[in-house]
Amino acid sequence: MTSREWIDLYAGTYTDQGSRGIYALRYNQVTGEAQAVEAMTVPHPSFLIIAPDGRHLYAISEVSGKDAPMHVIDISSQAMRLEQSVPTAAGDPCYVATDGRLVVTGNYSGSMSVYALSDDGAHARLVNLFAGSLGGPDARRQSSPHVHCAAFAPDGLFILATDFSADRILSYRIAGNDVTENGVAAVVEAGSGPRHLVFSNDGRYAYLMSELSGMVTVFAYHDGRLEQLQAIESDHAKARGGADIHLSPDGRFLYSSNRLQDDGIAIFAVDASTGLLTEIGYQPTGRHPRHFNITPNGKFLLCACRDEDKIQVFARNQGSGLLSDTHRDIAISRPVCIQFH
Helix, strand or coil: CCCCCCEEEEECHHHCCCCCEEEEEEEEECCEEEEEEEEECCCCCEEECCCCCCCCCEECCCCCCCCCEEEEEECCCCCEEEEEEEEEECEEEEEEECCCCCEEEECCCEEEEEEECCCCCEEEEEEEEEEEECCCCCCCCCCCCCCEEECCCCCCCEEEEEEEECEEEEEEEEEEEEEEEHHHHHHCCCCEEEEEEEEEECCCEEEEEEECCEEEEEECCCCCCEEEEEEECCCCCCCCCEEEEEEEECCCEEEEEECCCCCCEEEEEEEECCCCEEEEEEECCCCCCEEEEEECCCEEEEEEEEECCCCEEEEEEECCEEEEEECCEECCCCCCEEEEC
């Protein structure tokens, strides 16, 4: 948890309605004030992540075709600077993650791309491409493979990827820059459409948001495998638009966003001894809360409301976990990803 008052905020967007691409802002995580800094022209940077050393930002362009790129952007100086754009060898990348040595992208066209980074993090080289698969019962939403996200396990030894159209989570073993298949980490209920995955701070548990079922699934994690402990509903409207999932910095609360109907964020208390969830509230949001994030000090939750052209700012009660709208929206066209540094 950082004690800095002013932090950097980077927002990814869709650029089909006037957005330039990636927006950099200064954000006061004590007062909730935001100050615009600059924008970088990048087509459809719908997901981005910041390197552990804070010197680079990795972003994808969610466009079709095998030339759809992953971008390496230097953020170590006052202005963002594009270092490199590397093809994913797959269309429609929609997620990116890094452990500082590797970068992985989840590609909605049905694969996971793996890049090895140079020692300084400024250059990436594509080293692997792993395919997702089919098997889910939804003839429309699961008709082609989709790898929706890829998360580095806290033990540093595995990557887990959501295989959306096969209703399972895949495991990959890391050995240096070498990544190899490690089988299936978990299978979820047919038709779930697993989307985003996060780990607890201590690495003992993982939490999955499934898009189609609207369920949050709790797993025990060990050695590249997941054991299901609980499934609890997030999308009570059953709109089949489950989206993002995050834990509070202290790990006491979990939040998951839902789209398409009754848009909002479900709020759960986390049992520290078992990892299990209890729903304690629901916060309505603007339309299409595709992604959200919590400030490092835990005081604010910022939600990217794509269809209302704004980042909505909620104050977070750190004792109860509940949210309240500050009405201090940040106007940005089609925002879909928020990262803090």
